[in-house]
Amino acid sequence: MEKLIINGGKPLRGSVSISGAKNSAVALIPAALLADGPVVIENLPHIQDVEIYVELLQRMGASVLFEDDWMEIDSSAMKPVVMPNGHVKKLRASYYLWGALLAKFGEANVGLPGGCDLGPRPVDLHIKGFQALGARVENMNGVMTLRANRLRGARIYLDLISVGATINIMLAAARAEGVTVIENAAREPEIVDVATLLNNMGANIKGAGTDVIRIQGVERLRGCRHTIIPDRIEAGTYMIAAAATRGDVILENVIPKHLEPISAKLREIGVVIEDGDDNIRVIGQEKYQAVDVKTNPYPGFPTDLQQPMTTLLTQVKGSSIITDNIYGSRFRHVDELRRMGASIKVEGRSAVIEGGRTLNGAKVVSSDLRAGAALVIAGLVSQGVTEVEGLEHIDRGYENLVGKLRNLGADVYREVLKPTKRP
Numbered sequence: 534m535e536k537l538i539i540n541g542g543k544p545l546r547g548s549v550s551i552s553g554a555k556n557s558a559v560a561l562i563p564a565a566l567l568a569d570g571p572v573v574i575e576n577l578p579h580i581q582d583v584e585i586y587v588e589l590l591q592r593m594g595a596s597v598l599f600e601d602d603w604m605e606i607d608s609s610a611m612k613p614v615v616m617p618n619g620h621v622k623k624l625r626a627s628y629y630l631w632g633a634l635l636a637k638f639g640e641a642n643v644g645l646p647g648g649c650d651l652g653p654r655p656v657d658l659h660i661k662g663f664q665a666l667g668a669r670v671e672n673m674n675g676v677m678t679l680r681a682n683r684l685r686g687a688r689i690y691l692d693l694i695s696v697g698a699t700i701n702i703m704l705a706a707a708r709a710e711g712v713t714v715i716e717n718a719a720r721e722p723e724i725v726d727v728a729t730l731l732n733n734m735g736a737n738i739k740g741a742g743t744d745v746i747r748i749q750g751v752e753r754l755r756g757c758r759h760t761i762i763p764d765r766i767e768a769g770t771y772m773i774a775a776a777a778t779r780g781d782v783i784l785e786n787v788i789p790k791h792l793e794p795i796s797a798k799l800r801e802i803g804v805v806i807e808d809g810d811d812n813i814r815v816i817g818q819e820k821y822q823a824v825d826v827k828t829n830p831y832p833g834f835p836t837d838l839q840q841p842m843t844t845l846l847t848q849v850k851g852s853s854i855i856t857d858n859i860y861g862s863r864f865r866h867v868d869e870l871r872r873m874g875a876s877i878k879v880e881g882r883s884a885v886i887e888g889g890r891t892l893n894g895a896k897v898v899s900s901d902l903r904a905g906a907a908l909v910i911a912g913l914v915s916q917g918v919t920e921v922e923g924l925e926h927i928d929r930g931y932e933n934l935v936g937k938l939r940n941l942g943a944d945v946y947r948e949v950l951k952p953t954k955r956p
């Protein structure tokens with residue numbers, strides 16, 4: 534067990550290189566299984582979620598080489614092993630194995646996923662999609678069993694906009710017979726990334742990035758080489774941290790267009806943002822204005838930055854309201870922020886923040902990945918020392934967080950927690 538020790542009060546300054554997108558990586562790796570030959574994925578982040586996926590693939594007999602920031606996946610010797618729990622429970626995105634294995638073998642036996650506890654996270658839309666393609670789907674005591682002799686294209690309308698269901702249906706439909714049309718599809722850049730990989734493998738997918746995706750199934754997919762898009766959520770986290778600490782940070786290796794929902798809100802607060810071609814500069818200001826924020830599917834403000842944004846709003850004088858329309862109970866960071874002196878009231882799916890108070894360092898525990906990011910930013914702006922526990926959540930999604938923050942001038946380090954001795 535480890536914890537983070539943060540001596541707060543220093544503005545972040547300098548430049549930081551943004552890693553490949555976590556939410557792409559965890560979809561591209563299972564997508565690569567559909568190819569008959571080796572697939573190389575570049576710009577892959579070294580994060581726990583990726584390491585867990587590697588172990589899952591190896592358990593199924595795939596050959597995986599993970600060097601520096603690239604990975605080669607060869608699934609030719611792979612078998613559809615039954616995976617009821619273990620690693621699949623550590624990872625939300627293990628649900629992509631349903632679509633990928635169904636497409637590859639016509640069967641999948643994989644436990645329901647784990648991942649961050651953000652309140653209820655149903656998978657009914659994934660199941661409806663697989664069923665529409667002709668699969669039989671059963672939940673056998675928490676293990677999803679999917680079978681199909683032949684998958685056939687279908688028109689699928691998603692009742693809710695879901696990133697996971699959109700990608701899972703794309704995976705299952707890529708080698709199905711005939712045409713699949715996903716309506717009310719999610720439009721996140723990570724969906725475009727997965728479609729790009731599949732198309733490079735020989736798939737025929739059109740419309741990714743819009744709310745109607747058309748997939749003409751093909752018989753075979755081949756190996757290829759693909760570079761992951763930059764992580765807009767990691768980038769957004771550093772943007773918010775730069776703004777909150779009144780720093781001046783250049784983020785390298787980003788797609789500024791993907792960051793527009795975040796830049797727009799930060800500009801409304803009063804942060805100065807300069808877009809470059811593949812970089813963005815965030816210049817914090819002394820005076821900010823309170824704002825209201827609502828999370829929505831892309832291109833709305835991302836729910837994954839709601840928690841870090843809450844921390845920033847504690848540093849903005851006046852009353853701000855942040856409403857999470859995606860995960861209405863994603864507020865487990867709030868109690869911890871209150872322990873540091875923040876004034877926040879949760880009302881339904883909204884947090885009302887009375888900002889402008891000084892935060893004081895405290896011992897806090899991260900309950901999930903982005904709560905962890907929110908608490909780290911709180912530590913960076915606080916007076917005194919903050920200790921953040923629950924690093925296993927943060928490690929799931931942030932590559933080299935401590936190294937990157939230290940490069941920006943933060944006083945932060947990891948400390949190994951000694952097991953407490955019994956008397």
Ligand code: UD1
Nearest residue numbers: 556626654655656657658659693694695696697698837859
């Ligand atoms: C993905 C992201 C996660 C992000 C979320 C919303 C990955 C690995 N994770 O999660 O970081 O917070 O998008 O942007 O990419 N829903 C249903 N039934 C379903 C599926 C979803 O009701 O079958 C609901 C969810 O409870 C949620 C909303 O739809 O309220 C959106 O969820 P979804 O986009 O599916 O989230 P994930 O793909 O799990």
